[in-house]
Amino acid sequence: MTDLPLTRADALARLAAFVPVAGQDYGRLRNLDLGPGRHRHVSRLSAALRRRLITEDEVIAAVLAHHPYPAAEKFISEVFWRTYWKGWLESRPGLWPDYLRAVAQAGARLETDQDLRLRHARACAGQTGIDCFDAWVQELDSTGYLHNWARMQLASIWIFTLGLPWELGAAFTLARFVDADPASNTLSWRWVAGLHTAGKAYLSDAGRIAAMTGGRFAPKGLATRAVIGPETLTVPRPMPPRAPVRPAPTAPSLLLLTPEDLSPETVPALQDLPIRAMACLDGESAADRIALQDALARAQARWPEARCKGALAPADLAQAAQDGAQIVTAFAPVGPAADRLTALPRGLPLTEYLRDWDAQVWPQCQKGFFALKQHIPAILAKRGLA
Ligand SMILES: Cc1cc2nc3c(=O)[nH]c(=O)nc-3n(C[C@H](O)[C@H](O)[C@H](O)COP(=O)(O)OP(=O)(O)OC[C@H]3O[C@@H](n4cnc5c(N)ncnc54)[C@H](O)[C@@H]3O)c2cc1C
Missing domain, CATH: 3.40.50 (Rossmann fold)
Structure with a gap:
C-alpha cells in the first residue's frame, strides 16, 4: 500500500516534517526528480490535500509560520494551482463530459486500430524502450505517485513522441494516481497537449530530463516538435460556478x-x-x-x-x-x-x-493562472494568513 498520507494524522505529520524545506529550498529544488523514495524536495501532500484531509488554509498557515511570504511564494503558488484548476473547470463544466466521451471514443478506436492498440499497450506496460518513460510508469504502478516534473514529461512523451491520444493518457494516470483529481489531471494533460494556452504545448527535452533527474536517464528518440491537434484550441467561455443548495440551519x-x-x-x-x-x-x-x-x-x-x-x-x-x-x-x-x-x-x-476558500478563490480562476497569482497576496491577507 502507498506511503502517501491518507489519514489526517499522517497528513499533519507529513506537513510538519516538510515545513522546514518549504521556503527558498523548495523554490530552488522542487523540480528535481530524484526517483522513488527520494522525493524530499516536494511535500507529497497531494493525496491529503486532494481529499481535504488537510486544508489549503492549514498547509499555507503552517508554511508561512516558518517562512514569511516572499520566501514561501513558490510553494504557496503551487497550492493555488490546485484551486486554480478546480475553479477553472468549475466554470467550464462541459469539458468533463467532453473528456469522458473522448476517452470512450479513443477506447473504441483501440478495438479496431491494431497499431494504436499495440502502442497504447506498450505505453501502459512501460515497455516503450524510452528509459525515463518506462521507469516513470513502473514508479507510478508501484507507488501511485509521480513528481510533478515527471508527470509533465510523461504526458509530453505520451502525446508527442508516442503519438497517443492525450485523453487515453489522462485516463491512464487518473486511474493510478493516489491523488487522482479530475481538474488537476485533465487540465494538466490539456495544458501539455497545447489545448489550454493558445500556441503553447509542453515539449520534453532529453538534455533537461538528464539534468533534472540527476543523470538517471538518457532518453533517445524524443519528438523535437509538438504538433498540436487534431483537436484545435477551443476554450469554452467561462460561466459562473454552480451555486450550492444550502442546508436549512435547524433541520436534522x-x-x-x-x-x-x-x-x-x-x-x-x-x-x-x-x-x-x-x-x-x-x-x-x-x-x-x-x-x-x-x-x-x-x-x-x-x-x-x-x-x-x-x-x-x-x-x-x-x-x-x-x-x-x-x-x-x-x-x-x-x-x-x-x-x-x-x-x-x-x-x-x-x-x-461550500468551503469559503473555494467561494473566495474560484471566481478569480476564470482566466490564466497568472491573473490569479496577482491576487494571492490579497487573498492571503483577507484570510488572515499573511
Ligand atoms: C499531467 C499531470 C497530471 C496531474 N494530475 C494530478 C492529479 O490527478 N492530482 C493532483 O493532485 N495533481 C495532479 N497534478 C499536479 C501535480 O503534479 C501534483 O499535485 C503534485 O505533483 C503533487 O505532489 P506534491 O504534493 O509533492 O507537490 P508539491 O510540489 O509539494 O506541491 C504542494 C501542493 O501544491 C499542489 N500542486 C503542486 N503542483 C501542482 C500542479 N502542477 N497542479 C495542481 N496542483 C499542484 C498540490 O496540492 C501539492 O500537494 C498533475 C500534473 C500533471 C503535469
Whole structure:
C-alpha cells in the first residue's frame, strides 16, 4: 500500500516534517526528480490535500509560520494551482463530459486500430524502450505517485513522441494516481497537449530530463516538435460556478462524506447543524476508503450523538433520508464525485456546503493562472494568513 498520507494524522505529520524545506529550498529544488523514495524536495501532500484531509488554509498557515511570504511564494503558488484548476473547470463544466466521451471514443478506436492498440499497450506496460518513460510508469504502478516534473514529461512523451491520444493518457494516470483529481489531471494533460494556452504545448527535452533527474536517464528518440491537434484550441467561455443548495440551519441532518472533503470537523458551516447521522457511499477506491474511514471516525468523535451508518448503497441512502433528515454534503466540484451525487435517486433532500476558500478563490480562476497569482497576496491577507 502507498506511503502517501491518507489519514489526517499522517497528513499533519507529513506537513510538519516538510515545513522546514518549504521556503527558498523548495523554490530552488522542487523540480528535481530524484526517483522513488527520494522525493524530499516536494511535500507529497497531494493525496491529503486532494481529499481535504488537510486544508489549503492549514498547509499555507503552517508554511508561512516558518517562512514569511516572499520566501514561501513558490510553494504557496503551487497550492493555488490546485484551486486554480478546480475553479477553472468549475466554470467550464462541459469539458468533463467532453473528456469522458473522448476517452470512450479513443477506447473504441483501440478495438479496431491494431497499431494504436499495440502502442497504447506498450505505453501502459512501460515497455516503450524510452528509459525515463518506462521507469516513470513502473514508479507510478508501484507507488501511485509521480513528481510533478515527471508527470509533465510523461504526458509530453505520451502525446508527442508516442503519438497517443492525450485523453487515453489522462485516463491512464487518473486511474493510478493516489491523488487522482479530475481538474488537476485533465487540465494538466490539456495544458501539455497545447489545448489550454493558445500556441503553447509542453515539449520534453532529453538534455533537461538528464539534468533534472540527476543523470538517471538518457532518453533517445524524443519528438523535437509538438504538433498540436487534431483537436484545435477551443476554450469554452467561462460561466459562473454552480451555486450550492444550502442546508436549512435547524433541520436534522445526515452528514454524507465524500472524498472531496474529509475534515468535516473543521467546517464552520457544520458546527451548529443538528447532525443526527453520518455515512459515505459504497464503491469508493481502496485509498478513498481508508481516508473515508478516518474521516468518519473523526466526525463520530466530533458529533458523538450521531449514528454512524458506514458505507451505504445509493438506495440505502434514500432510505436513511426517509428518516426525515436532510442530507448535507461537501459541494462536489465537477468530476466523479459530483457524477455519483447526480446519479442518486431523484428527490433526495441533498444540500451542500461550500468551503469559503473555494467561494473566495474560484471566481478569480476564470482566466490564466497568472491573473490569479496577482491576487494571492490579497487573498492571503483577507484570510488572515499573511
Ligand atoms: C499531467 C499531470 C497530471 C496531474 N494530475 C494530478 C492529479 O490527478 N492530482 C493532483 O493532485 N495533481 C495532479 N497534478 C499536479 C501535480 O503534479 C501534483 O499535485 C503534485 O505533483 C503533487 O505532489 P506534491 O504534493 O509533492 O507537490 P508539491 O510540489 O509539494 O506541491 C504542494 C501542493 O501544491 C499542489 N500542486 C503542486 N503542483 C501542482 C500542479 N502542477 N497542479 C495542481 N496542483 C499542484 C498540490 O496540492 C501539492 O500537494 C498533475 C500534473 C500533471 C503535469
